[in-house]
Amino acid sequence: MGLENHLKEYRARLGVNQQELGSxxxxxxQTISLIERGDYSxxxxxxxxxxxxxKATVEDIFxxxxxxxxxxxxxxxx
Amino acid sequence: xxxxxxxxxxxxxxKKEDKKHILPFVLLMIVxxxxxxxxxxxxxxxxxxNIDNIYEQLGEFYVLIAPYIRLVLIAFMVIxxxxxxxxxxxxxxxxxxxDLENEEDVEKFGKKLxxxxxxxxxxxxxxxxxxxxxxxxxPKTLENTSEIVFFIAWFCYFIILIMAIAFQNIIFNxxxxxxxxxxxxxxDMKFQKKLIENCDEAEKYNIYKQSxxxxxxxxxxxxxxxxxxxxxxxxxxxxxxxxxIISAMFWIISQAAYFTEAKNK
Numbered sequence: 001m002g003l004e005n006h007l008k009e010y011r012a013r014l015g016v017n018q019q020e021l022g023s024x025x026x027x028x029x030q031t032i033s034l035i036e037r038g039d040y041s042x043x044x045x046x047x048x049x050x051x052x053x054x055k056a057t058v059e060d061i062f063x064x065x066x067x068x069x070x071x072x073x074x075x076x077x078x
Numbered sequence: 079x080x081x082x083x084x085x086x087x088x089x090x091x092x093k094k095e096d097k098k099h100i101l102p103f104v105l106l107m108i109v110x111x112x113x114x115x116x117x118x119x120x121x122x123x124x125x126x127x128n129i130d131n132i133y134e135q136l137g138e139f140y141v142l143i144a145p146y147i148r149l150v151l152i153a154f155m156v157i158x159x160x161x162x163x164x165x166x167x168x169x170x171x172x173x174x175x176x177d178l179e180n181e182e183d184v185e186k187f188g189k190k191l192x193x194x195x196x197x198x199x200x201x202x203x204x205x206x207x208x209x210x211x212x213x214x215x216x217p218k219t220l221e222n223t224s225e226i227v228f229f230i231a232w233f234c235y236f237i238i239l240i241m242a243i244a245f246q247n248i249i250f251n252x253x254x255x256x257x258x259x260x261x262x263x264x265x266d267m268k269f270q271k272k273l274i275e276n277c278d279e280a281e282k283y284n285i286y287k288q289s290x291x292x293x294x295x296x297x298x299x300x301x302x303x304x305x306x307x308x309x310x311x312x313x314x315x316x317x318x319x320x321x322x323i324i325s326a327m328f329w330i331i332s333q334a335a336y337f338t339e340a341k342n343k
Binding site for chain 1: 278280281
């Protein structure tokens with residue numbers, strides 16, 4: 001299962017850059033960049049902090065997606 | 079939203095941090111130089127009295143390269159300085175036009191900084207290797223090269239050493255433009271410990287991943303191949319078993335350190 005996120009959109013709504021958002025949640029600019037690109041899945045703690053700062057829920061910002069293999073398997077089984 | 083880095087503030091903090099730690103660092107370098115110099119001087123005096131024994135042990139390899147080692151060191155300095163200065167200028171230019179919101183810009187800048195670190199580390203390790211080799215070859219090189227070359231080579235040795243250390247600090251301070259929260263100095267004796275403490279979860283994850291890959295490469299490929307090769311070379315070319323034993327020892331220590339850490343966790 002993959003993880004998509006709308007962090008960039010929420011950050012734009014807040015009007016802060018990656019460095020500023022990182023300072024607000026106790027992470028580095030690099031980590032925020034990795035999360036936005038989907039190259040890193042944050043821990044529960046960090047995801048909760050990000051959601052709190054963005055005034056949203058974790059599920060609003062981070063979305064679990066089924067990958068293509070799982071979808072194919074379900075199709076074959078169903 | 080200010081996407082450009084605030085150069086003055088970050089540079090001021092970096093200089094402040096460096097000033098705190100540079101004096102103990104320089105003192106340590108001076109003490110190391112004095113101790114190393116004394117060991118080298120008295121070791122050389124001992125070698126002079128026992129030169130034939132030393133060359134039997136070193137083998138034909140050192141006798142072959144002895145006349146050229148200082149010229150290699152001088153050439154190495156020229157190449158190292160050119161590469162380091164060129165990289166520094168490119169990094170500086172990239173840093174002045176850096177847009178932190180542009181991923182491509184940031185990646186390009188990061189890669190140039192990494193190249194700069196590789197160059198300075200290569201310079202540092204290369205000069206240690208060439209300097210050490212030159213020390214062993216000293217009796218033969220004194221016969222075959224002029225005194226001017228001798229002094230130029232020593233001058234090159236110190237230039238590379240000082241530049242490599244200084245550029246590691248310069249490049250690390252430049253990287254603070256991307257990560258200003260990493261307010262540590264490379265001159266701090268506890269630099270490694272403080273750097274890790276300053277890292278967040280994603281950075282620690284990357285460090286641990288890279289460390290494991292490095293451990294895996296060394297222990298599953300490099301050490302086995304080098305140890306076995308040195309065992310064969312030792313038998314065929316009469317360099318003795320010491321290189322094989324040292325390589326095997328490092329392999330064992332690396333494995334033991336890893337499994338001890340795994341057991342403790």
